[in-house]
Amino acid sequence: MATKIRLRRMGANKVPFYRIVVVDSRCSPKGKFIEKLGWYDPRVKKVEANKEKILSWVSKGAQLTNSVKKLLINFSI
Numbered sequence: 792m793a794t795k796i797r798l799r800r801m802g803a804n805k806v807p808f809y810r811i812v813v814v815d816s817r818c819s820p821k822g823k824f825i826e827k828l829g830w831y832d833p834r835v836k837k838v839e840a841n842k843e844k845i846l847s848w849v850s851k852g853a854q855l856t857n858s859v860k861k862l863l864i865n866f867s868i
Contacts (some may be wrong), residue, residue, distance in 0.1 A: 793817065794853040796845065798831065798862075799824060808832055811840055811859060813848050831862060838866045 793816040800820075802808035809831040812824035828848070829840030840863065849855070855863070 794825065794848065794851075795856055796828065796848060796853050796859050797856040798858055807834070811845075811862075813853055816854070838862060838868065840868050842868055 794813055795816045796811065796813055797820065798809040799812045799814075800807060800809055810824075810827055811829040811831065813826045813828060814820075814822070814824045826844065826848075828844050829838065831838045845863075845868075
C-alpha cells in the first residue's frame with residue numbers, strides 16, 4: 792500500500808484548520824485516514840506534530856507531500 796503524509800482540511804467555512812494525517816495515496820483527501828499525526832492552524836500560525844510517529848511512517852516508506860514538507864521545515868519539526 793502506497794501511503795502519503797498529507798494535510799486534511801477541517802473546520803468551518805472561512806475558518807481553516809488542518810490535520811496532518813497518513814492516508815493511502817489512492818484515496819480521496821476527504822476519505823479515510825490511517826493515523827492522525829498532528830495539526831496545523833494557519834490563522835494563529837501554530838503547528839503541533841508527533842515527530843516520532845512521522846519518522847516512523849517515513850521509515851516505513853510513506854511520502855511527505857510538498858505542503859507538509861514545507862510546513863515541517865518552516866516550523867523546524
